[in-house]
């Protein structure tokens with residue numbers, strides 16, 4: 001992030017130093033230097049030594065494919081050629097999604113898969129601040145007038161096994177970066193959704209419909225709000241579609257989607 005977002009507020013209060021503003025800086029710098037000596041910063045993907053914490057080494061940087069323009073104005077699918085700012089892909093033209101815009105930081109490939117899986121399973125939670133910054137940059141158009149961030153929910157059984165919902169972690173990191181508040185329990189999974197990969201489109205849709213619901217206690221908070229859903233990976237887009245439908249049904253004004261990585265189709 002180079003410039004502050006419109007929504008940036010005093011988000012560093014929780015991390016404020018008890019020594020006051022002036023004294024905090026040299027002490028923080030000293031502490032950071034000590035940490036660098038004890039735990040030299042490593043590449044988020046391959047753990048090679050890097051200059052600063054929360055970054056990628058040169059080799060991994062080249063392998064990660066960041067989503068850039070041109071892309072579909074709706075789902076954010078990258079285009080090979082520039083076909084105009086408002087152009088939408090074939091899939092969005094054939095069946096417009098319920099959400100307004102979806103944006104992602106990276107294309108889902110071998111390199112980003114390592115990052116996503118590391119974040120999901122291998123306790124790479126230290127990467128969250130970097131991912132928050134990346135999400136803020138990729139989603140700046142959606143975030144400029146957003147009221148609320150809502151993570152895609154994880155069933156409590158999985159939550160129990162994994163200890164944290166990676167989407168919620170990303171949403172909190174993004175909130176720190178932008179000042180847009182998180183509503184971590186606005187959406188819930190009513191029943192466990194089995195892996196959807198092998199099912200056909202219709203079967204997947206049926207499994208998902210009814211599996212995701214708005215938390216009744218949080219429903220009034222969604223009314224007339226501009227919501228941004230946050231997830232780690234967008235594959236078929238059906239999970240975020242199910243989430244968007246529920247959020248809109250609860251009266252939200254709009255829903256956009258931000259994810260760390262997104263799958264790309266060969267046919268656009």
Ligand SMILES: [Zn+2]
Nearest residue numbers: 043046057060
């Ligand atoms: Zn690396």
Ligand SMILES: [Zn+2]
Nearest residue numbers: 072075089092
């Ligand atoms: Zn599209």
